Amino acid sequence: MKEPIRVIQYGVGPIGAAMVRLMLEKPGLEIVGAVDVDPAKAGKDLGEVARAGRKLGVAVSAAAAPVLKAGGDIVVHTTSSYLVDVQEQLLECLDAGINVVSTTEELSYPFRKHPELSRLLDSRARERKVALLGTGVNPGFAMDKLALTLATVCHKVEAVEVRRVVNASKRRLPLQKKVGAGLTVEEFRAQVAAGILKHHGLPESAAMIADGLGLAVDRIEETIDPMVAEEKVVTEFLEVAAGRVAGVHQIARAFAGPKQLIFLELKMYVGAKESIDAVTIHGLPELNLAVNGGIHGDLATVAVTVNCIPEVVQARPGLRTSRDIPMCFFPGTT
């Protein structure tokens, strides 16, 4: 029997809590610590905070230092979408000599937006001989890794299109609000302009595809528009009148000069008739892949992150991305 992998959960919000519940089902993972800055959670048992149905004998700590000092093999980090917001948290984990897998979207492929910070994280991880990975379903899988994997069968790749449609109707209320469901178009535009309303990660996915497939991309553009309800949409949580916003319609385009090489389109809205993840590769041969029914966002982000734990623990030291590691289901080891 192998030694279990000792995990520290950093951030026990809804996604972090779901990570904990999934990890409890995996033999071979042992949760040895938990961190959350929320004073309402500090000192409480992680099982209670994560609604795991039982006590885990692990107290949530408001401070990371003592938990990291006590040691572990990997930190599962779920605190923010923005890399600059979490850089100190990540560096502290690396300095403690602990591997990190994080859902920070901007960490999934940070080299274009944050080149200096990428170099710093990479060199720090190498110094400490640990690996750092940002992943999740999107970015991290559905709009990047899946296309890269499919391209393994290609002789040539000229251009890539990825389309993801997510029906937000059956998702939790925060997700429905996050995509702007129920807003007027003007409110939506104002929230986009204020940087409040946005799904993060499309430019990161485009950059990962460009570098992975050797596409000479010189710029990546992103647009965020509303999906407007054509008829009234009623979900468990809210109602969207016709003409109001049902969700987001985001597109990232990557170009080499005037030529578009990558097109990534995400529609995430309530009332979507059909969820789908589709990849088209133009090249030799032409390829069309579809996941009909789509890949569920919240479930999948939690799964991807937990399933990557064993690979991150044994990865080459440094800043890794979904592109670098073999991704697979982790059944747990005993």
Added chain:
Amino acid sequence: MKEPIRVIQYGVGPIGAAMVRLMLEKPGLEIVGAVDVDPAKAGKDLGEVARAGRKLGVAVSAAAAPVLKAGGDIVVHTTSSYLVDVQEQLLECLDAGINVVSTTEELSYPFRKHPELSRLLDSRARERKVALLGTGVNPGFAMDKLALTLATVCHKVEAVEVRRVVNASKRRLPLQKKVGAGLTVEEFRAQVAAGILKHHGLPESAAMIADGLGLAVDRIEETIDPMVAEEKVVTEFLEVAAGRVAGVHQIARAFAGPKQLIFLELKMYVGAKESIDAVTIHGLPELNLAVNGGIHGDLATVAVTVNCIPEVVQARPGLRTSRDIPMCFFPGTT
């Protein structure tokens, strides 16, 4: 500019020749040697033998030893489907301290059928600090790696089905003959019984999926039946009368006790209306993936093998499989 990866092509039949032609398009790969036992090829320029359209300044050698002694970073090995037939060839490459990527189907996941030989190859590769990988499109990608990759988004996996339909009508004559096109059903059955007629790799794919997803498989069964032409089929190369064999219909099933956990179905025949690669994962969530139009076999085997070269060169020493390495298109490095 990085040092190029120095490649030795071992086996210059139709597939090996296609490997050479594709490698010539990849900056960062340099073909430094070639081996083929065929006396008709020995001494000739590899470019001529591989119909590359130009001389390459590399003579095909009937003996491996001098080529391996001259050195290289990786051998691209394309000589036989059977592991016992190629074990000496593989060991000789490993003993020379050279990494190997091979299309030998039985090498793709050899642990069940050849446990001792697997251990020998693994330990020899580790001793020499090189990696050895058996791969290709099937086994190696379409009926194993694709399913494993998709399962990354799962919380639980209970069972897996993979269906691959290949229209052999537009494939080369040897492939059409290999699947038995034109035979009577009796001839087909006799050739199956004699071990002549078979697509190799389904049990290997089933074993890779079982181990990768932690499915407690205790036995794998395989059946080979004819696809019988319902009406006359005419291809560029041959004609199949109604009632004659159009191709193979192979199924591998993996069980835990009485329960079927893995179902792999391959139909490769002339006159197939539609090629497709489809993966269904039963679990949480349920997933359905389809590559409509399918993944072209010959093209893809060559692509998968060449695209894996950089990963094999930097892989952990030992016997690796498609499961262990990140698979992606290799655009070439300059």
